[in-house]
Amino acid sequence: MTSTVPTAAHDDQHATAADQPPLTMFGPDFPFAYDDYLAHPAGIGQVPATAHGREVAVIGGGLSGIVAAHELMRMGLRPVVYEADRIGGRLRTDTFPGCPPELTAEMGAMRFPPSSTALAHYIRLAGLRTEPFPNPLAPATPSTVVDLKGRAHYARTLDDLPEVYRTVMDAWNTCLEEGADFSAVQHAIRHRDVPRLREIWSRLVERLDNQTFYGFLCDSPAFSSFRHREIFGQVGFGTGGWDTDFPNSVLEILRVVYTGADDDHRGIVGGSQQLPERLWDRAPAKPVHWPHGTSLRSLHGGAPRPAVTRLTRTAAPDGGTAVTVTDASGAVRTYPAAVFTAQSWLLLAKIDCDEALLPIDHWTAVERTHYMQSSKLFVPVDRPFWRDPEIGSDGRPTGRDTMSMTLTDRMTRGTYLLENGPDRPAAMCLSYTWCDDSSKWLPLSAAERLEVMLKSLREIYPGVDVRRHIIGDPVTVSWEDEPWFMGAFKANLPGHYRYQRRLFTHFVQDRLPADRRGLFLAGDDVSWTAGWAEGAVQTALNAVWGVMHHFGGATDSSNPGPGDVYESIEPVALPED
Numbered sequence: 001m002t003s004t005v006p007t008a009a010h011d012d013q014h015a016t017a018a019d020q021p022p023l024t025m026f027g028p029d030f031p032f033a034y035d036d037y038l039a040h041p042a043g044i045g046q047v048p049a050t051a052h053g054r055e056v057a058v059i060g061g062g063l064s065g066i067v068a069a070h071e072l073m074r075m076g077l078r079p080v081v082y083e084a085d086r087i088g089g090r091l092r093t094d095t096f097p098g099c100p101p102e103l104t105a106e107m108g109a110m111r112f113p114p115s116s117t118a119l120a121h122y123i124r125l126a127g128l129r130t131e132p133f134p135n136p137l138a139p140a141t142p143s144t145v146v147d148l149k150g151r152a153h154y155a156r157t158l159d160d161l162p163e164v165y166r167t168v169m170d171a172w173n174t175c176l177e178e179g180a181d182f183s184a185v186q187h188a189i190r191h192r193d194v195p196r197l198r199e200i201w202s203r204l205v206e207r208l209d210n211q212t213f214y215g216f217l218c219d220s221p222a223f224s225s226f227r228h229r230e231i232f233g234q235v236g237f238g239t240g241g242w243d244t245d246f247p248n249s250v251l252e253i254l255r256v257v258y259t260g261a262d263d264d265h266r267g268i269v270g271g272s273q274q275l276p277e278r279l280w281d282r283a284p285a286k287p288v289h290w291p292h293g294t295s296l297r298s299l300h301g302g303a304p305r306p307a308v309t310r311l312t313r314t315a316a317p318d319g320g321t322a323v324t325v326t327d328a329s330g331a332v333r334t335y336p337a338a339v340f341t342a343q344s345w346l347l348l349a350k351i352d353c354d355e356a357l358l359p360i361d362h363w364t365a366v367e368r369t370h371y372m373q374s375s376k377l378f379v380p381v382d383r384p385f386w387r388d389p390e391i392g393s394d395g396r397p398t399g400r401d402t403m404s405m406t407l408t409d410r411m412t413r414g415t416y417l418l419e420n421g422p423d424r425p426a427a428m429c430l431s432y433t434w435c436d437d438s439s440k441w442l443p444l445s446a447a448e449r450l451e452v453m454l455k456s457l458r459e460i461y462p463g464v465d466v467r468r469h470i471i472g473d474p475v476t477v478s479w480e481d482e483p484w485f486m487g488a489f490k491a492n493l494p495g496h497y498r499y500q501r502r503l504f505t506h507f508v509q510d511r512l513p514a515d516r517r518g519l520f521l522a523g524d525d526v527s528w529t530a531g532w533a534e535g536a537v538q539t540a541l542n543a544v545w546g547v548m549h550h551f552g553g554a555t556d557s558s559n560p561g562p563g564d565v566y567e568s569i570e571p572v573a574l575p576e577d
C-alpha cells in the first residue's frame with residue numbers, strides 16, 4: 001500500500017539519528033525478528049529425514065507462496081505449487097505491447113521501504129538491485145505538484161509549499177504523539193524492546209480497535225480544523241493521500257507509520273515480479289535431500305499446477321486428517337499439509353471448500369476480511385519530457401519542470417513519472433487510486449480511463465500535451481475486478497482486531513482440534529501489515545514453521561522460530577464478551 005504529509009516532512013520531524021538502530025517492520029503486534037531468524041547460520045529449522053520428499057500443497061504462486069515453497073524445498077520437503085494466474089501474484093510487472101521490454105509497469109507493488117527487512121533478505125537472495133522510487137517530494141523526485149481545489153503548488157521540497165502544509169504536518173505529528181505514543185513505540189521498535197513495545201501496543205489496541213482513522217484525527221485538538229483534516233486527507237503522509245483510508249481502523253495506519261513502511265521507498269530495477277520468478281528458478285546452495293541444482297521450477301517440470309477448485313479434509317493413513325486438493329485440470333491429490341496464500345475471500349467464492357477446513361471462528365474472520373480496491377493505469381511515452389524546462393507566457397524558462405510527480409484531488413489522485421534514462425522511452429503511471437477513487441474507474445475501459453486522466457492533467461498542466469508523447473496502448477488494472485484476487489489488499493475496519501488475530505495466529509495449531517490442523521493460512525491478508533510485501537513474507541515464514549512443526553520438525557535452539565517463542569510475544573487477546 002502506499003500513500004503525503006510528504007516523506008521529507010515526516011523524516012524531518014522524527015529525524016533518524018545516525019547512531020540509532022534502524023526502523024524495521026518488527027511488530028508491533030507480533031514482535032518477532034524475522035530478519036535475524038533468516039540470517040542465522042543455523043537456518044530456520046528442519047524436518048525429520050523420514051519426512052524428506054513428502055509433498056506439501058502450496059496454493060498461490062505469489063510472493064508468499066513462492067517464499068514458503070522455497071523454504072519448504074530447502075528443508076527437504078516437496079512443495080507442490082498451484083497458481084491460477086501467473087507466478088508473482090500482486091508483484092505483477094507488465095510490459096507495453098509493441099514497446100521495448102525494459103519499459104515496465106508495476107501493476108501491484110512498486111515501492112518498498114528499507115524497513116521491510118525480511119523482504120530484503122529475499123531481494124538479496126534473488127540478486128536484484130533496488131533504486132530510489134520517485135515519490136512525492138522524495139529526494140529522487142525532480143519536482144512535485146500538489147493540486148488541490150483547483151490550485152496547483154510546485155515544490156522541490158516541503159519548504160516550497162504554502163505554510164498550511166507544514167501546519168498540517170505538525171498537526172499529524174502532534175496527533176500521533178499525543179494519541180498513539182509515537183516516539184515511544186518507534187524507540188521500542190528500533191531497540192527491539194519487546195516488553196515495552198507490548199506494553200504500549202496492548203494498551204493502544206484496547207483503546208483504539210474501535211476507532212476509525214478519521215475519528216482518531218477528529219479526537220485530536222491538533223486536528224480541530226476541518227480544512228486541515230481535508231488537506232491531510234488529500235495529501236496524506238509518506239507517499240500520497242490517505243483519505244480513502246479514513247473509514248479503516250486507525251490501528252492499520254499506526255502500524256504503517258510506526259514501522260516506517262511509507263518512508264524512503266525503493267523500486268526493484270527491472271520490476272518486482274522478478275523476485276518470485278527468480279526464487280522459482282533458484283537452486284539453493286546446500287539442498288537438503290534434493291540433488292544439487294534442484295529448484296522449484298525443476299520440481300514442477302517447469303510450470304506450477306493450475307488453479308485450485310476444491311479443498312476438502314480427508315482421512316490420512318496415520319489416522320489424522322489430510323487436505324485433498326482438486327485443481328482446474330480435474331486432478332485430485334491428497335497432502336499431509338497445505339499452505340493457502342491466496343486472498344482469503346477466494347475460499348468463500350472461487351474454491352469449493354469443506355467447512356471442516358477451518359474452525360468456525362476462523363471462517364467468521366475470513367468472511368469479515370475487508371479489502372481495499374485499487375486501480376492503476378500506465379502509458380508508455382517517448383522520453384522523460386517532464387524534465388523539459390517549462391516555458392512561461394513571456395517565452396522564457398520559468399525555472400520549473402514541464403511536469404511533475406502530481407498529487408491532486410481530481411480523479412487521477414497520484415501521477416508518477418518513471419524514467420529509464422534521458423531520451424529513453426519512459427512510463428507514466430497516470431493514476432494510482434484506492435477505494436472509492438478506484439471504484440470510480442471500475443466501469444471504464446482503459447481507453448475511457450485514459451481520456452478522463454488526460455483531461456484531469458490538462459486542467460493542472462494546460463500547456464502540456466501529454467498525448468503527443470504517448471507511444472503505445474495503456475495498461476490498466478482494477479484489483480477488485482481480478483478474479484483471482486477480488487481486492488487489492490486487506491484493511492481492517494474498526495472492531496476487526498480479533499478477526500485479524502485469529503487469521504495471523506492460525507499457524508500455531510497445537511491448541512486447535514486435531515481434525516482442524518494441517519492447513520496453514522499465509523499471505524498479505526493474513527499479515528498485520530497488508531499492502532506491504534513484508535507481511536506476505538513474514539506470514540509465509542510462519543506457515544513454514546507450522547508445516548515443519550506438523551511434520552515433527554524443529555528449529556535449532558540457537559535460532560527459535562515464530563512458533564517457538566509464540567507464547568512470549570503473542571498478539572494481545574481482546575475479550576470476546
Ligand SMILES: Cc1cc2nc3c(=O)[nH]c(=O)nc-3n(C[C@H](O)[C@H](O)[C@H](O)COP(=O)(O)OP(=O)(O)OC[C@H]3O[C@@H](n4cnc5c(N)ncnc54)[C@H](O)[C@@H]3O)c2cc1C
Binds near residue numbers: 001484523531
Ligand atoms: C495495487 C497494489 C499496490 C501495492 N503496493 C505495494 C508496495 O508499494 N509495496 C509493498 O511492499 N507492497 C505493496 N503491495 C502489496 C504486495 O503486492 C503484496 O503484499 C504481495 O504481493 C502479496 O503476496 P501474496 O503472495 O500474499 O499474495 P498474492 O500476490 O495475491 O498471491 C496469491 C496468488 O494466489 C493465486 N491464486 C488465487 N486463487 C488461486 C487458486 N484458486 N488456485 C491457485 N492459485 C490461486 C493468485 O493468482 C496469486 O498469484 C501492493 C499491492 C497492490 C494490489
